[in-house]
Amino acid sequence: MRLTVRHKTKYRYETPLANAMQQLRLTPRNFAGQTVIEWSIDAPGISRATTYHDAFGNIVHMVSAHDVIEEVEITASGIVDTEDKAGIVGEERGDMPPPLVFTRLTPLTQPNQAIRRLGAIVQDHDDQIAGFHALMHAIRDKVDYRVGVTETHATATSALNAGEGVCQDHAHIFISAARSIGVPARYVSGYLLLEDEHASEAHHAWAEVHIEGLGWLAFDISNAICPTDHYIRLTTGLDSRSAAPIRGIRFGGTDENMNVEVEVEQTASQQQQ
Structure with a gap:
């Protein structure tokens, strides 16, 4: 596309x-x-x-x-x-940081006990990819998408406690849960063409986790899907601050x-x- x-x-x-x-x-x-x-x-x-x-x-x-x-x-x-890769970014070459860098916790992604319990959802699955899909849906079920209820620099824990937030909050919770079980995860900022419109106003955010043997795999928690050819990936970072x-x-x-x-x-x- x-x-x-x-x-x-x-x-x-x-x-x-x-x-x-x-x-x-x-x-x-x-x-x-x-x-x-x-x-x-x-x-x-x-x-x-x-x-x-x-x-x-x-x-x-x-x-x-x-x-x-x-x-x-x-x-x-x-x-x-763009091409629909079902969210698979794969291994990146060149002067890119090793995946281990993205296990680092930040103030925005510091987990609490509730987020660690979300991370355990992944560990309950024999297939890690299926586990992360289950995590995505669990976060979306717990945190309603609502604009204007969280601050720009809201933390993963505060958004989860509030039970509502935007794409940035969903991504932070997902990243925090993944890192709590030792899986590299990073924040992605980009653009999205919405399905039901020819033109869309959408500066969007999602998350990627590193799967051994596959590479980076993306999850759009707000829309409960892996990114398709409707997405343009702009920046990556540890959280919304470093990827701003x-x-x-x-x-x-x-x-x-x-x-x-x-x-x-x-x-x-x-x-x-």
Whole structure:
């Protein structure tokens, strides 16, 4: 499937910015089932950006703005070909961190006894893949999808206790449960074309676990499926903080207001085939 993406983030401030530096993890990589045809980023300072790969293999553009401004707009857009691999990413080559890195606990993924009990669901299955499918459904049954009930940096334990949250919360709980039984798990941020719409506003998150002999396998807990060709994988990390598409620091500027718009469409050429 050929998908087009337009991801626009706009910041507005009551008082002008004196300076700002931002890490833009807004460029998807090629991997099994995903090929980037074209991609571009439009942002203040992008022409003089420093580009590198972070510790998790994400492509990063470091940009800085020195002008006194009250509004910052960042737009990433492009075309990506996707293939349904039933969630299988497999083993990744190149300068990627070893799976063991993703057993590390973070403040957002620290387990409690309730999360350890969820992890035990996997251990109750002879087939580990079936166990993770059971874990996915158990989390979805316990935590309703509801927007606006959890904070941006809510922890896995607080979301599970609340019994409701968004895709980020589902992913954190799943990752925490997997790591509690020693299985490498990582957070994924990306885009999703919804089944019932031609165009979708959907900046999405899911999780991947490393299965011995298979490699990385993805689970979208919020939709209770393994990602298909409707998904574009953008960043990976230990949790939502390390996989955040945009991170930065600023000097000056008060009362920040942020607005994010994401459009994902299937291209007409593919629809006609």
